[in-house]
Amino acid sequence: MSETASTRATRKTPDRPLVTAPDLLSSLAPLLAEWVPRQRWFAGKGRLITGFSLVSATELLSCTAEGTAPGILQLLVRAQQPVPPSRAAVAGDCYQLLLGVHPALPPRLAPAAIGRPAGGPLRGRTVYDALLDNRLCGLLLERLRMPGRIGALRFGREPGAGPPSGLPARPVTAEQSNSSIVYGDAYILKIFRRIAPGINPDLELPRALTAARCARVPAPVAWLETEAAEEGGEPTTLGVLQQYLPGSSDGWRLALDALAARADFTGPARALGHATAEVHTALAQTLPTTELHGPQLAAVAARMTARLEATARAVPVLQPYRDRLRASFDALAGVGRDGRGWAAQRIHGDLHLGQTLRSPGAGRWSLIDFEGEPARPLAERRRLQPALRDVAAMLRSFDYAARSGPAGGDPWSLEWARHTRDAYCLGYAEAGGLDPRSAPALMRAYETDKAVYEVLYEARHRPDWLPVPMAAVRRLAAGD
Ligand SMILES: Nc1ncnc2c1ncn2[C@@H]1O[C@H](COP(=O)(O)OP(=O)(O)O)[C@@H](O)[C@H]1O
Ligand SMILES: O=P(O)(O)O[C@H]1O[C@H](CO)[C@@H](O[C@H]2O[C@H](CO)[C@@H](O)[C@H](O)[C@H]2O)[C@H](O)[C@H]1O
DSSP states (O other): OOIIIIIHHHOOOSSSOGGGOTTHHHHHHHHHHHHGGGSTTOSOTTSOOOEEEEEEEEEEEOSSOSSSOOEEEEEEEEEEOOOOGGGTTOOOEEEEEEEEEESSOOGGGGGGEEEOOSSSTTTTSEEEEGGGOHHHHHHHHHHHTSOEEETTEEEEEOTTOOOOTTOOEEEOOSOOSSEEEEETTTEEEEEOOBOOSSOOHHHHHHHHHHHTTOTTSOOEEEEEEEOOSSTTOOOEEEEEEEEOOTTOEEHHHHHHHHHHTTOOOHHHHHHHHHHHHHHHHHHHHHSOEEEEOHHHHHHHHHHHHHHHHHHHHHSGGGGGGHHHHHHHHHHHHHHGGGSOOEEEEOOOSSOOGGGEEEOTTTOOEEEOOTTOOTTSOHHHHTSOBOTHHHHHHHHHHHHHHHHSSTTTTOHHHHHHHHHHHHHHHHHHHHTTSOOGGGOHHHHHHHHHHHHHHHHHHHHHHOGGGTHHHHHHHHHHHTTO
16 A cells, blocks of 8 residues: 555544544534435434444544545444334444545545535545545555554455455445445455444355355455454454456346246256355355254244244234244244254355356356345354255245246246246255255245345335235245
8 A cells, every 4th residue: 555545544643633533423423414324234224313423433544634635534333223112222233434535525526425524623624435436445455455454443365365456446336235346347345334243254154165165155355354352352344355256147137037038047046056055065064063953943933933023013014924924933943843953054144146146158156245134133143054044045035036027926927936946946955955845844934034034124125125025924824
């Protein structure tokens, strides 16, 4: 990063450093209260933000230097929001913000503007979304090329895996839970937005898979984290730079295209089943595994039931189906009573067609985004679970595809989903995964649990989509 970011970032202004200025956050808060709720990655939609508290601030590039150059300020802030009485003790969600600070924002960056603080250390400058400024994104890449630290942040890198300097940056515009930047069609940087303390599985699992020579995931090359809060604790992952798969298409797009053309998708689905089984096998070989017996399966079923009850309270259209859905979870609890143990391991945790990429030409599938379901606590996402949970989630995704698009839900599309689901299961079993057809109670419980999750997800994020998981709820409740 030569003279630019690292040296200027550590250079202290003659008086107090910006990041410890007492009015830094209070001067930004009115702007953030407007801007944060409008962001796709904001998980607290529908609840007012009553304030922010600062977790940490790091000046990656001087924000108060003389001249015309922009600065970069990285913040971890908690958004305070009213919570239901049952969660009264829970602190607000923590979000990562990467803010550009410009003395005079050029017109081309106007869409990225967040506002101009009326006071505080950044008064008179424009604060904006740094990830929409390709120049600042380029500086972030420069920083990731070099292991080391700035303030509370640490930059890590796989040995010998440094990306070249000067790759052009562009933001990913797809709908996503975090924010990503592509560099020269060679690397992609994901900046995590809602931050939970600890190592993010989206770094942990691809690193383990790459070390195990599983070629079904793009290899991580560098990352950004905060140091562990206590001795012996884990760092908290804030971002991951990994290989970009140029020209690949995501499985969701491919499935919708096939549906629109009334084309068969069983070949790609079977190959995707192979890829999923390969990833599961590699994860089981390199990371801890266990067996779930009666009491543990009963605990899994109890958690599913609790999620169902909570979701039915939040989304009342689910109420009439509660009892019949609960029957699937009771059946899962019953599965453990015959004394058989069920293998559990680290899994993807939120597998759906949008998390799969197919290469051009050879049509080879890769899996991405191992973060797990963003709404679940990190400890839960890192729990050892039956691998069939991922398979059940992917089956839901074929159903989603068949119910979306212009002809969504017509008899041909639903038949398409049935064949595609069968082909995926076949491919999974062929490549060494447990045959999903040999575990109907487990599959049904996980599919039901996923549909319940989707009801809440859609109600919160995309209410127009709610009929899609509700159709599955009706089907599953009817015992189909
Ligand atoms: N390694 C990669 N190569 C090519 N495209 C990628 C890669 N990783 C992610 N993408 C694209 O970026 C989008 C967002 O990535 P994802 O990891 O799903 O983000 P999020 O966790 O924010 O939802 C994906 O839908 C995919 O199209
Ligand atoms: O990709 P994310 O990690 O952000 O996952 C979340 O968003 C997904 C939607 O973008 C959501 O997936 C649901 O919708 C998909 C179609 O858009 C469908 O293929 C999936 O089967 C369905 O679950 C995912 O649940 C959520 O965690």
